[in-house]
Amino acid sequence: MSRKEKLPKKKKSFIRRLFKWTGFTLLFLLIAIILIPIIFKDEIKEMVLKEVSKSLKADVTIKDFDLTFLSTFPNVTIQLYDTKVTGRTEFKGVELASVKTIEAHVGLWDVIGGDEIEIDEVHISDAKFDVRVDPDGKANYDIVIPTEDRPVEDQEPSKFKLSLQEYSLKNIEIVYDDQASDMYANIQNLNHTGSGDLTADIIDFETSTQMDELTFEMEGLSYLSKVKTDADVNLLMEFKEDDSKFTLKENSFKLNHFNMSLDGFYQMLKDHDQMDLKLNTKEISFKDLLSLVPSFYQSGYESMVAKGDLKMNGEVKGRLDEKNLPGWDFGLNVKKAMIQYAGLGSISNITVDAGSKFAGGSNLDKMTLDVTKFHSEFVGNLIDANLKLRNPMTDPLIDSKLKAKVNLATIGKVMPLAEGESYKGKLNADVALNGRMSSIEKEQYEKFNAKGLIELFDFLYKSKDLNEDVNVKDLTFRFSPQNLSLEKMHASMGKSDFAMDGTIDNYLGYLFGTKKEDQLLKGAFNFNSNNLDLDQIMGVSSSSTAAADPASAEPAPVDPNAEPLLIPENVDFNLNTNVQKLHYNGIDIHNMKGNVNVKEEVASLNGLTMNTMGGTVGLHGSYSSKDHNKPAIDLGYKLKEIDIQEITSHFLTIGKLAPVAKYAKGKFSSDLNMKGDLTKALEPIYNSLSGDGDFFTNMVTVSGFEPLKKLGDALSMDKISNQTFKDVKAFFSFKDGKMSLKKPLKIKLSGIDTEVTGSTAFTQEIDYKMVMQVPKTMIPGGIIKAAESGIAKVNGISPKLNIGSIPDIIPVNALVGGTVTKPVIKTDFKEALLKATGNLKDNLKEKGKELVDKAKDSVKTLVKDKVDEVKKDLVAEKNKILADAQKEADxxxxxxxxxxxxxxxxxxxxxxxxxxxxxxxxxxxxxxxxxxxxxxxxxxxxxxxxxxxxxxxxxxxxxxxxxxxxxxx
Incomplete structure (x- = not known):
């Protein structure tokens, strides 16, 4: 075969080899994809937990962990499931974060090398963040331990490095509660993405944000309420050594239907910040603006017709540092506007001309605030108001007027009301204020014009959200420079009636004062009622307030998100009460009188008395909310002839302080003084309670109390289980989570003189010692017969011996431990009986040493044998029980x-x-x-x-x- 004929075979062999090695390569990659997560999973998890533990002062838990790169090859994906970050110290138990899924993308070779792992993507989904700042400025997100504060072995640089190119947040809930700055925000279903090379010096950063609900409040004012938000923001971020600049490129913000954008930049220089930001609202309409007002947006907004000329401007420009603020110019102008819902009348002639200006710098006294005109008309009603404010930081000049004449029944003619909601009555207001605050502070009232009144007549409000209609027959507020006077108010709700009058002093200083000491709002009121049914007003049914089985009554579940009742720090109010009949929590109270003072975040009770639960109650003391996370009480009471069952069924805390009360019937009197802390849900923190008091009853019966039942069993005296005590006087104190008797309590148990000492823990553990003088006549006959038989045998040793019989009283000690429901009783009853019958020394002193020794030995032997026999049987039985159990356990x-x-x-x-x-x-x-x-x-x-x-x-x-x-x- 020629050379040329062999060439095609070589080509075919090369292609075969190519496919062969390509197949091996793909197979190797497939094996690596499967193998690498298995090999490195535990190492990465240990690295994550190590980094977390050494750098955070919080408890972090991760339910599950995974490592894969099937979907992100060639990057490796680290996945954390059900991650929780829980606070320690001041925020112990508060979950800062609860995240269903955290996903991070890292380089494959970083994982294999392991020296440093760069994270280029992070994605978080289905998470809740609870961010809190306490009144002292401590934040629960401040959980990173500074490097210098860590142990030396933990000060090495982290193996994780952020080199983000992309990140995302999906289905996020955020609650931000800043008590130091009085700010609150709530975000529901946040979805956010961001992309850009965050490791570069110049970054084109693109973000997109959506929120189903955004709520923002500050200093008691609601700025945004459940606003649907969409924002697309593109930033050019430039980073230099002493200069970072953020320039807004294409961007848009949509709040409900309110669309706007921002132009300009924010620059951070070495010693100050510089900004030039301008609000662009060219495309919004009057109706779009109304979408930010909850009362309009949440009631038929889509079908509402709104017209009018609208101009809105906003600009912030200048220097920001420790002394200076940038200047601003905000304005809102609405003319010839109207609002009309389908099928209803219109709100017309709406005019708004308002704005605020500041040139910038350190002198905020040059800031101006003006509402030149606010006017609207509807169905023959009108509202007209204006406000001018100058020199707000030094000596505020106030010029304001309010006129309103409204037939409240016409509200439903121009605005859709909720089902079952209606208004009736007439509101008149004519108030004028003009002058400087210095005139008020110097009591130069003639230089400050403050006059006018607000009146409400025959007001009736109905709503399905209220259990009873609100009816105000008449109400008059009168204005003067010195005070705001509530001249009269007569109102009713359901079966309840109440009247009120009083004055509020320094209301202008409270609103416009420049110093904290000038902003104290003072008031004095008188509250009177013939009948006040709070259960009816709050919608509490009689069945829900009915007394439950005292033995099984448990407190209702406590809402972990409950907020405490906070007393304002800049008010000083006095309220004098006189209520003839009050119904609350199922309790009927009569002739309630007294004074409540509210000042500097403390509410004080002074001489509050009432008749209730079959007797009289006197209360004094205070409630303090200075620590917003842990309110405190310093209270006392004087109770006289109170029904035990009533107070126990209505106040379950009594069951903690005195568990026996659940099983007792009768009346008692008591004095008590108590200090301690409360949870945010106003539940007592029992270990913090301290105080003392006394308890007196002429007669009380106790039945079903397990410790007495067990004591009766131990002494073979069933009658002890149910008792009637007379003339009981007890003195007690409580501290460190337990209530202790200050001095021995002397009682009679079925005729047995008994002295009791000991304590009860609020967790229901009991530790008492009872010294009982048991009459011979109450000891079971079988035991007496056995003891007397032994004495007779001793006397039979010699006709000349005549040992005395069992004494009439035998001292017995009983130790009561365990818990209230599972008590453990230990007594020395048998030992006490043996001691009473075996002390023969004095009786035989004159009978001769031999007979004496013989008699003593005989008696001791007889008694010892009997005791040993009993003990031997008990020990044997106990050992058998424990041995059998040990076999089963083994x-x-x-x-x-x-x-x-x-x-x-x-x-x-x-x-x-x-x-x-x-x-x-x-x-x-x-x-x-x-x-x-x-x-x-x-x-x-x-x-x-x-x-x-x-x-x-x-x-x-x-x-x-x-x-x-x-x-x-």
Whole structure:
């Protein structure tokens, strides 16, 4: 065959080899894709947890962890599932973050090399963030430990490095509660993406944001309420050593239907910031603006017709540093506007001319605020107002007027109302304010013009959200420079009526004062009611307030997100109350009188008295919310002839302080003083409570109380289980989570003189000692007969011996431990009886040493034999119970160990088979090693789980056996 004829065969052989090695390469890559996550998964997880533990002062838990690059090849994807970050110290137990999924993309060779892992993408989905700042400025997100504060071994640089090119947030909920700055924000269903090379010095950064709801409040004012938000923002970010500049490129913001954009830049220089930002609202209409007003947007907005000329401008420009603020110019002008809902009348002649200006710099006193005109008309009603404010930082000049004449019944003629909602009545307002705050501060009231009044007549408001209609017969507020006077108010809700009058002083200083000390709002009010049914007003049914079984009553679940009742810091109010009849929480209260003072975040009760629960109650003390996260109480009461069952069923805290009250019937009197802290849901923090008090009752019966029942069983005296106590006087104190008797409590238990000392923990553990003087006549006949028979035998040793009989009173000690529902009783009843019958020394002193010794030995032997016999039987029975239980527990653990060994052996068998199959193939061997590692890990986990379950079961077996043995007397 010629050379030319052989050439095609060589070509065919080359193509075959090419396909062969291409196939091997693809196979190798496929094996690597499967193998690498298995080999490096645990190492990456350990690295993540190590970095977290050394750098954060918070508890981090990760339920599951995964590593793959099937969908992101050649990058590796790290996936964390159900990650939670929980605070320590001041924010202990608060979940800063709860994230369903965190996904990070890293380079393949970073994972294999392991020296440094660069993260170029992060994606977070289905997460909740609870961000809090307490009144002192401490934030729960401040959880990163500074490098210098870490142990030396943890100060090495992190192996993770952010080199983000892209990130995203999906289905995120954020709550931001900043109590130091009085700011609150709530974001529901946030979806956000960002992309750009964040490692570069010049970055084209593109973001897109959507929120279903955005709420923002500050200093008690609501700026945004559940606003749907969309924002696309493109930034040019330029980073230099002492200069970073952010320039807004194409961008748009949409708040409900309100569209706007921003032009300009923000620049961070070495010693100050510079900005020039301008609001662009050329395309918005009057109706778009109204979409930001909840009352319009949430009631038929789509079908609403709104017309009018609208101009809106906004600009912030200038320098920002520690002393200077940039200047601004904001303005809103609405003319010839109207609003009309389908089928309803119109709100017409709407005019708004408002704005604020500041040239910039450090002198905010040059800021101006003007509402030159605010006017609207509807169905014969009108509202007219204006406001001018100058020199707000030094000596505010206020010039404002308000006129309104509204027939409230016509509101439903121009605005759609909720189902079941209606208004009636007339509102008149004519108020004028003009002057400088300095005139008020100097009490030069003639230089400040403040006059006018607000009146409300025959007001009736109905709503399905209210349990009762609100009816205000008349209300008059009168304005003067000195105060705002509530001259009269007569109102009713359901069966309740109330009247109120009083004054509010320094209302102008509160609104416009420049110093904190000038902003104190003072007030004094009188509140009177013939009948006040708070249960009806709050919609509490009689069945929900009915007394439950005292023995099983438990507090209602506490809302973990509940907020405490906060007392304002800049008010000083006095409220004098006089309520003839009050119904609250199922309790009828009569003749409630007293004073409540609210000042500097503390509400104080002064001389508050009432008749209720069959007796009288006096309250004094205070509630403080200075620590917003942990309110405090310093309270006291004086109770006289109160029904025990009533107070226990309505106030479940009594069951913590005195568990026996649940099982008692009768009346009692008590004085108590108590200090302590409360949770945010106003539940007592029991370990913080301290105080003392006393308790007195003429007569009380107790039945079903387990410690008494167990005591009766221990003494073989059933009648002790149910008791009637007379003339009981107890003195107690409580501290560190327990209530203790300050002095021995003397009572009679079925005629037995008893002295009680000890304590009850708020967690229901009890620790009491009872010294009982038990009459011989109350000791069961069988026990007495056995003891007297022994004495007769001793006397039979010699006719000359005549040992005395059992004394009439035998002192017995009882120790009461365990818990209220599972008490443990220990007594020295038998020992006390033996001691009472065996003290023969004095009786035999004159009978001769031999007879005495013989008699003593005989009695001691007789008693000892009897005691030893009883003890021997008890010990034998207890030992048998414990031995049988130990056998059963050992058997359980042995069976678990055997099962675990079988699981591990099966894993070893499968591992050996995999390694044998791999042979000398390096790839197969590495794959087999990974398989072995997973098999053994799962086997160990399963075996350990069996051991733990068996140990728990064995412990329970021994615990029950010990309880059974301890119960033997």
């Amino acid at each position: 058997k359980v653990k042995a069976e678990a160990k055997k099962a675990g060994d079988q699981i591990r052996a099966e894993a070893d068998k499968q591992c050996t088979a995999a390694m044998d199959e791999a042979g000398g193939n390096i790839v197969k061997k590495k794959l087999a090693e990974g398989t072995c590692k997973e098999l053994k890990k799962k086997a160990d986990n399963s075996a350990n789980k069996l051991d733990q379950e068996a140990q728990t079961k064995a412990d329970n077996i021994m615990k029950k056996a010990q309880e059974k043995a301890d119960a033997l007397k």
